[in-house]
Amino acid sequence: MSVNTLKETNKLLASFVPPASFTDEEQEPLNTSVQLHRHNIADEISERTFQDVSLCYQCGKCSSGCPVRYYMDIAPNKVVRLIQLGFYEEALKSSTPWLCAGCQTCSARCPKEFDLAKFMDAVREIAIEKGIEVKEKNILKFHKAFLDQIKSHGRSYEAGLVAEYKMKTLDLLQDVDSAPGMYLKGKLAILPHNIKDRKGVKSIFKKTSGK
Amino acid sequence: MNLLKEVFMKYGYFPGCSQTGSAKEYDISLRKVIEKLGVSFDEIEDWSCCGATSAHVTNHKLSTALAMRNIMLAEQQGMENIIAPCAACYNRLIMSQFEIANHSGIRKETEELLSASFQKDVKVFNVLELFLNIGIDKIIENRKRELNDLKVACYYGCLLVRPSGLTKFDDAEQPESMEKIAEATGAKTIDWNYKVECCGAAHSIARRDIVVDLSKKILDDAKYHGANVMIVACPMCHTNLDMRQRVMKRTYPEHEDFPVLYITELIGLALGMDEKELGIDLHFIDFNYKDLVPENSGVG
Structure with a gap:
């Protein structure tokens, strides 16, 4: 099915009256400025990932082989189903995309060759863009702290990463046991490795994320 | 030529x-x-x-x-x-x-x-591709000792073999190239289940609990199938499987240390270098080849 056919299907779906729990009145506002179910996020994901989200026929092979399924609130295949059916809010608010480790076991095994790992990337990206409150806050904080090091130094700076992550999460005690060991073994550099063209790397950040 | x-x-x-x-x-x-x-x-x-x-x-x-x-x-x-x-x-x-x-x-x-x-x-x-390009024979030719006493679990993790359409050098579910390279050092390799299972990767800091659980399963499966050492070709896998064994003991007090080496360290040992030279002393879990050699066997 092409992306176009999907658009038509979604148009048809949009003409149905949504279930009571999903109308504006009943629904607790997620973000008053965003009425998620009015945006066609299924199409958006199809376009960003170059694959039609309706390819998935819900066999569940991805979820049965997923190493982190046990920790997720919704099985990975069900997140795809929610998107297919237009339950965007449930999908975007789920912990699943954040807990996905990107190991690509699902993508390798999918009988429809649907790249679920890539789908999860797009879901996370859209959730950030729409300002959705992320369930796995520390995971997002970690990614932000990691990227901040790259933006400043051009390379990862582990000591800076740990310090910034701790400031962001106020989880000051974690890894106090590993850090001294790493330091003693000369694995935790005190100073960052700065690349020469830091300006160039900064400009990539600026142009792609606006900051 | x-x-x-x-x-x-x-x-x-x-x-x-x-x-x-x-x-x-x-x-x-x-x-x-x-x-x-x-x-x-x-x-x-x-x-x-x-x-x-x-x-x-x-x-x-x-x-x-x-x-x-x-x-x-x-x-x-x-x-x-x-x-x-x-x-x-x-x-x-x-x-x-x-x-x-x-x-x-x-x-x-x-x-x-x-x-x-x-x-x-x-x-x-x-x-892995690098060593296949160089040639297994070249490792055998330059070998200074045979690591006969090692039973190696080859751990590929996720990102070496996936996505299967792009990493065409080996199979995504049952890869064998690392075994071929490891066997060139004289070591034996084991058959086991978790060679392409994920260790939790980048969750190492934000969800350490997940990494500890997943890494524990991987280490246990290797032990169960008779390995006495694991080799990896990824820094993230190594951090999770080696360094995280310290925390693992808090969640799983019965856990016993299991050495995890980089594939390059294994080859280095076979080429005659010692543990310190290869940086194996920088690991959190100690490894010394001599400890694995049965006494009076005259090798190692």
Whole structure:
């Protein structure tokens, strides 16, 4: 099915009256400025990932082989189903995309060759863009702290990463046991490795994320 | 023919950030081993982070541009073949190259971001491909001792063999190249279940509990199938499987230390180098080959 056919299907779906729990009145506002179910996020994901989200026929092979399924609130295949059916809010608010480790076991095994790992990337990206409150806050904080090091130094700076992550999460005690060991073994550099063209790397950040 | 081989045995080198910090010993052992095998590296001048997990899970454009910046540099510096020893870097680089090659929109966007145009084909190899290119025979020829007392669990993890359409050098579910390389050192390899199972990767800091659980399962399966050492080819896997064993003991008090080596360290041992020279003393879980040799056997 092409992306176009999907658009038509979604148009048809949009003409149905949504279930009571999903109308504006009943629904607790997620973000008053965003009425998620009015945006066609299924199409958006199809376009960003170059694959039609309706390819998935819900066999569940991805979820049965997923190493982190046990920790997720919704099985990975069900997140795809929610998107297919237009339950965007449930999908975007789920912990699943954040807990996905990107190991690509699902993508390798999918009988429809649907790249679920890539789908999860797009879901996370859209959730950030729409300002959705992320369930796995520390995971997002970690990614932000990691990227901040790259933006400043051009390379990862582990000591800076740990310090910034701790400031962001106020989880000051974690890894106090590993850090001294790493330091003693000369694995935790005190100073960052700065690349020469830091300006160039900064400009990539600026142009792609606006900051 | 010899000249051709000489040219081929010179690679561009993309170390990746871990190689300068938490995976220092992977860098040390890789450089020492390839030198003994007659291969040389030219480090990409002014390389930067590939963007790693954090970029591709939050911002697709950023992740492609960060990875391609390094391919651009390699191209500008006249490199045709580059080695990315970190499985995560390797994966990000080939995935970005694939997207550039197949989606003109992404290509255009990335070229604009980097103010460059991609002309030549830069081929990215992982460490397993490197040793297959060098040749198993070469390891056997240069071997100073046979590591007969090792029973090795070869752990590939996720990003060396997936996505299967791109990492064509081996099978995504039942890869065997690492076993072939390990056997060239005289070690025995074991059959086990978790060689391509995920260790939790980038969740190492934010969800350490998950990493501890997943890594424990992997280590236990290797032990159960008779291994006395595990080898890896990824700094992230090594951090999770080696360093995290300390925390593992808090959640699983019955856990016993299990040594995890980089594949380059295993080869280095066979080539006659000692543990300290290869940086094995930098691991959190001690490993000494002599401890595994039965007494009075006269080897090791």
